[in-house]
Amino acid sequence: MGQLPDRVRDFATYLQGLNARLDQRAGWCGVFWQRDPEGMRACLDGSEVPPWDVVEALLKDLASATGTEHAEREAARARALHRASARAHDAGPGARALLADRMDVMVRERRYAERRLRELGARLESAVDEEAADAARFDLAWVRDDHERATARIAELGARLAELGPTPAGATAGPEGSVPGARPSPSAPRSAPAKERKRRPRGSARFAGMPVDEPETEVAAAPAPAATPTGARFAGAAAEQEEAAPAPPPADATAHADVSATVTLLARHRAEAHMVLVEAAAGPAAHFPLFAAELTRSGLGADWATLLWEAASLPLDRLVAAADALVAAGRTADGQQLLRQGMGSPPAEFGAAVHRLDEEGRHHEVRTLLDAYVRGRTPEEAAHTARGAPDRLVPLLLDAARRVSEDRYWDVVHALRVAGLGPF
Missing domain, CATH: 1.20.58 (Methane Monooxygenase Hydroxylase; Chain G, domain 1)
Incomplete structure (x- = not known):
């Protein structure tokens, strides 16, 4: 790391220390080392700056090992060092x-x-x-x-x-090959690592833009164009196979x-x-139907889908309010989609939020959220939402499961038994 700028070296040194404190065979750290050891080494030696979500995943591993309070303090320091390193990289x-x-x-x-x-x-x-x-x-x-x-x-x-x-005016791109393919850092899902099914290996585990030989997965990656081998392979896109494009003629510096x-x-x-x-x-719930109508009318359906995804991270009470507004405006499918997308929280976190709403007397929100969670998540995940307040949440969860179907009710009953959360 002798030739690195100080800010890049500082973050790389920090990342090395964080990596040393983690079990490299478990958690997200283990996942990253198994899937992309070269990418991890590139981050640790400072030649690449990982996306923040990767650092965040490693900090979650740290929280599991040392406690949330310590990891939160670490996160503030890591964030500052990461930003400084990114700025130094971007100055090159x-x-x-x-x-x-x-x-x-x-x-x-x-x-x-x-x-x-x-x-x-x-x-x-x-x-x-x-x-x-x-x-x-x-x-x-x-x-x-x-x-x-x-x-x-x-x-x-x-x-x-x-x-x-x-x-800058008159700036020219560097000669071909002067910008590295930039191996991206390993990607990190937001929830804890789970056992993966053999039929669906995890894709997109590396940086976008870096071709890596790996077994074919259920979603086939398209071959990259011959002239730009770092392109579509990791766009995550392209279930359809496309013929490789012929190499374009050489372009001058102005082009x-x-x-x-x-x-x-x-x-x-x-x-x-x-x-x-x-x-x-983050705006008022009443605006969502208006955005849906205007964006769709303007041919910006992709932006409406993005807006729904951003809304899925709202606090749960506001999520329900937005979904209710969409349903009331006749956009039931959008309202249901928003609820499904908002069910990504870990079970314990979701259960705690629902319990707070229940204590506040927000019974409509509680019913709506539990219905969506029971429909969209596994019975085991649904059962674990009740762990923080089983006396109150287990009956509500069972009511929600019964509203879905008799089969789902008994699946949730079984999951609650296995989790030790019910006397039945």
Whole structure:
């Protein structure tokens, strides 16, 4: 690390120390080392700065080992060092073009995830038995993570591009190959690592833009164009196979500069548009039907889907209010989709939030949320929501399960027995 800028070296040293305190065979740290040891080494030696969600996942491992309070203190320090390291990386030659390329990859990955979410949502709704429904829920959980991770990285990359400011007049892109393929850091789902089914290996475990040989998964990755081997392979996109495009003729420095400036401008506008949608999602519930109508009328259906995803991270009472507003305006499918997407919280966290609403007398919100959770998550996950306040939440959970179906009721009863949360 002798040739690294001080801020890059500081973060790399911190990351090495964090890695040393974790069990490298367990948790997300173990997942990352198993799936992408080269990517991890690149982050630890300072040649790459990992996306923040990767650092966040390692801090969750630390919380499991040392306690939440200690990990929260660590997070503030890690965040400051990470930002400083990213700024130092972005000050280097070719950084703008590299960030814009990664932004484009993440935008395509998110679009693909949105399409898969619609497909899997339809598959869940039409499931003929509980086994098929569980399989759809399993795949949905991974695709939700793909979408959330891509969305977070779009915002992070957009902020980094915005800090660079407008493209300097007369700037030229570096010669071909001067910007590295930039092995991205391992990606991290937000929930704790779970045993994966053999039929659906976890995809997108590495940085976007770095070709890596790996076994074919259920969602096939498209071959990258011959001229740009770092492109579509990790866009997360492309279930359809495409023929490799022929290499374009060599371009002069002016053409490189024009293309780089255009891509950067597009990336900046995407980032700005995304931040507008983030702000809109935090607005009044009554605005959601209006946004749905206006965005759809304007041909911006993809932005409406993004707005719904951003709204899924709202506090649960506001999530229900937004869903209610959509249903009241005749957009029942959108309201139901918003509730499904908002059920991504870990069971303990979800149960604690529902219990608070119940204590506040918010019975409509409690009923709506438990119905959605029982429908969208496994019986085992639903059962674990009651662990923090079983006397109150178990009866409410069983009522919700019975409203779904008799089969789901008995599945939840069994899961509660296994979890030791019921006398039945």
